[in-house]
Amino acid sequence: MIEVENLTKNYGSYQALKGISFTVKKGEILxxxxxxxxxxxxxxxxxxxxxxxxxxxxxxxxxxxxxxxxEVKKRIGYLPENVPLYRDMVVSDYLRFTAGIxxxxxxxxxxxVRKVMQxxxxxxxxxxxxxxxxxxxxxxxxxxxxxxxxxxxxxxxxPTIGLDPKQIIEIRKLIKNLAGKRTIILSTHILPEVSMTCxxxxxxxxxxxxxxxxxxxxxxxxxxxxxxxxxxxGPSGDIQRELKTVRGVDKVEVKExxxxxxxxxxxxxxxxxxxxxxxxxxxxxxxxxxLEMRPLEMSLEEIxxxxxxKE
Amino acid sequence: xxxxxxxxxxxxxSYFTSPIAYVVITIFMVISGYFFYNIxxxxxxxxxxxxxxxxxxxxxxxxxxxxxxxRPLFGNISVIMLxxxxxxxxxxxxxxxxxxxxxxxxxYPVTDMEVLLGKFFAxxxxxxxxxxxxxxxxxLLIIYGQPEIGPVITGYLGLLxxxxxxxxxGIFASSLSENQIIAATVAFGAxxxxxxMSFSSALVDPSIGKIISYISFTDHLEAFAKGxxxxxxxxxxAVFIIxxxxxxxxxxxxxxxxx
Ligand SMILES: Nc1ncnc2c1ncn2[C@@H]1O[C@H](COP(=O)(O)OP(=O)(O)O)[C@@H](O)[C@H]1O
Ligand SMILES: [Mg+2]
Numbered sequence: 001m002i003e004v005e006n007l008t009k010n011y012g013s014y015q016a017l018k019g020i021s022f023t024v025k026k027g028e029i030l031x032x033x034x035x036x037x038x039x040x041x042x043x044x045x046x047x048x049x050x051x052x053x054x055x056x057x058x059x060x061x062x063x064x065x066x067x068x069x070x071e072v073k074k075r076i077g078y079l080p081e082n083v084p085l086y087r088d089m090v091v092s093d094y095l096r097f098t099a100g101i102x103x104x105x106x107x108x109x110x111x112x113v114r115k116v117m118q119x120x121x122x123x124x125x126x127x128x129x130x131x132x133x134x135x136x137x138x139x140x141x142x143x144x145x146x147x148x149x150x151x152x153x154x155x156x157x158x159p160t161i162g163l164d165p166k167q168i169i170e171i172r173k174l175i176k177n178l179a180g181k182r183t184i185i186l187s188t189h190i191l192p193e194v195s196m197t198c199x200x201x202x203x204x205x206x207x208x209x210x211x212x213x214x215x216x217x218x219x220x221x222x223x224x225x226x227x228x229x230x231x232x233x234g235p236s237g238d239i240q241r242e243l244k245t246v247r248g249v250d251k252v253e254v255k256e257x258x259x260x261x262x263x264x265x266x267x268x269x270x271x272x273x274x275x276x277x278x279x280x281x282x283x284x285x286x287x288x289x290x291l292e293m294r295p296l297e298m299s300l301e302e303i304x305x306x307x308x309x310k311e
Numbered sequence: 312x313x314x315x316x317x318x319x320x321x322x323x324x325s326y327f328t329s330p331i332a333y334v335v336i337t338i339f340m341v342i343s344g345y346f347f348y349n350i351x352x353x354x355x356x357x358x359x360x361x362x363x364x365x366x367x368x369x370x371x372x373x374x375x376x377x378x379x380x381x382r383p384l385f386g387n388i389s390v391i392m393l394x395x396x397x398x399x400x401x402x403x404x405x406x407x408x409x410x411x412x413x414x415x416x417x418x419y420p421v422t423d424m425e426v427l428l429g430k431f432f433a434x435x436x437x438x439x440x441x442x443x444x445x446x447x448x449x450x451l452l453i454i455y456g457q458p459e460i461g462p463v464i465t466g467y468l469g470l471l472x473x474x475x476x477x478x479x480x481g482i483f484a485s486s487l488s489e490n491q492i493i494a495a496t497v498a499f500g501a502x503x504x505x506x507x508m509s510f511s512s513a514l515v516d517p518s519i520g521k522i523i524s525y526i527s528f529t530d531h532l533e534a535f536a537k538g539x540x541x542x543x544x545x546x547x548x549a550v551f552i553i554x555x556x557x558x559x560x561x562x563x564x565x566x567x568x569x570x
Contacts, residue, residue, distance in 0.1 A: 045414070048418040049417075049418055050414055050417055050418050051566075070420050070422075073418060073419060073420040074420045076418075078415065078418050080411065080414050080415060082411055084410050084411030084412040084413075084414055084415055085412065085415075086321075086325070086412055087410070088325055088328045088329060089321075089325070089328075093324075097317060097321050098419070100313070100317045101314055101317050101318070101419045101420070101421055102419060102420060103420060145415070
């Protein structure tokens with residue numbers, strides 16, 4: 001549905017995109033991850049035809065973004081990063097305007113607008129000025145204008161940025177409900193929604209693709225299940241020495257000193273071993289207090305930091 | 312065509328949801344009304360003196376409403392336009408750039424041309440409303456005097472094409488900056504320049520002077536107020552309008568390249 005090939009973009013002498021390539025299949029939700037300044041917004045602006053790339057190719061819904069921009073624009077819904085809306089317009093008028101300009105037939109506009117206001121839970125504020133709405137509502141108006149023409153492709157630039165936790169959950173739920181027949185690209189630098197909603201992740205940093213994979217694979221590829229976190233009450237030096245002798249344990253490090261004699265340790269496990277029971281009995285045998293033991297699961301944030309900081 | 316109409320409608324509406332249009336129209340009417348009153352009062356004084364002193368009548372030639380009231384009135388209105396029109400055009404692109412709404416607008420399936428024409432004609436519509444309101448002045452003259460109708464009509468035609476030229480240039484200025492004050496200032500500066508440049512035509516070589524006064528607004532306006540519509544003047548304004556529309560399209564385009 002979306003094919004990006006060797007895209008570059010120069011702002012003056014600064015190269016914001018250094019040849020990125022990826023594809024998104026029909027019906028897929030792709031997470032587009034990267035820290036601030038990675039080039040996410042730049043890529044999305046190219047895909048939506050706001051400005052052209054310096055070189056490279058981009059196709060959306062089978063149309064070349066540079067050669068047939070109008071065809072592409074008819075088929076996408078775009079939510080820009082800071083949700084720029086006409087503050088002096090009433091919500092329903094604004095959505096009627098966007099529906100019209102996106103080519104919805106005049107007789108269908110009323111129905112479309114009503115439907116999209118329902119989907120985005122905007123019916124209550126339909127007669128309010130956009131400028132008077134809270135950030136969360138504005139975000140939904142932004143989403144509604146993107147959806148009003150029932151587009152095949154949705155491009156959402158950091159759709160949860162600047163929202164409070166409750167609003168974030170609502171917007172994420174909304175986006176998840178949109179999945180299915182639509183193809184969605186969603187960018188973010190605060191990743192939890194990606195592990196929740198996306199089937200695939202493209203990680204970019206400094207204008208380059210660093211990794212492409214499923215959120216699950218990314219987790220196991222980098223860390224696997226080869227680390228344990230153990231919280232023990234006891235003398236730190238002895239514990240490290242003794243645990244290292246346990247079968248299947250490779251390395252032991254103090255992760256964090258908690259309070260008094262309690263510390264958290266990270267235990268590296270040798271390939272294919274599961275030393276949990278041996279570790280436990282070793283701790284008990286020495287008379288220390290075993291307070292907690294769990295496998296270390298990297299969050300997407302941690303993976304992400306790991307990926308982009310290893311050069 | 313539909314996109315043009317949708318943008319036109321939206322822009323026109325937004326003129327009247329903010330106080331801008333009301334304030335500009337009100338001030339415009341107050342000042343032009345004041346000038347009209349003064350001109351008529353002057354005319355009345357002269358007429359009165361003429362009735363008791365034939366010398367005065369001789370001095371002013373035929374006491375002609377068209378010469379003494381209608382022409383100065385159009386002259387005054389065009390100067391007030393010079394001061395007011397940049398306030399109507401300044402927000403058209405600047406605001407969209409500042410708030411970022413231009414990004415959504417230009418990623419909708421519309422062409423730059425449709426966007427530009429929609430904005431241009433919305434502003435022109437507000438301007439035409441202003442002109443229609445000033446129509447009360449000639450109407451009063453027609454009721455209480457016998458002005459020639461011809462120069463009134465051509466005078467309005469002149470104001471219309473002049474206003475359209477101001478709008479075209481103002482929109483261009485607005486496309487240059489996301490700051491409305493800068494957009495308005497650039498428009499003022501450019502308009503005053505095009506207005507005043509004919510003054511320097513007397514100071515230079517006649518062949519160059521001719522070119523200068525051709526480029527300036529002023530000479531082209533004269534004929535309209537005299538009741539003459541010359542195709543040359545119409546072509547001048549048409550070229551002026553199209554030139555700045557074209558430049559605006561180029562700016563929109565180049566913004567895209569620069570990002
Ligand atoms: N209009 C612009 N002019 C110059 N540099 C820009 C412009 N827009 C973005 N950049 C630069 O390009 C890089 C990528 O920006 P952007 O695509 O906005 O990143 P992201 O959305 O991932 O935070 C940044 O270093 C940013 O400073
Ligand atoms: Mg961004």
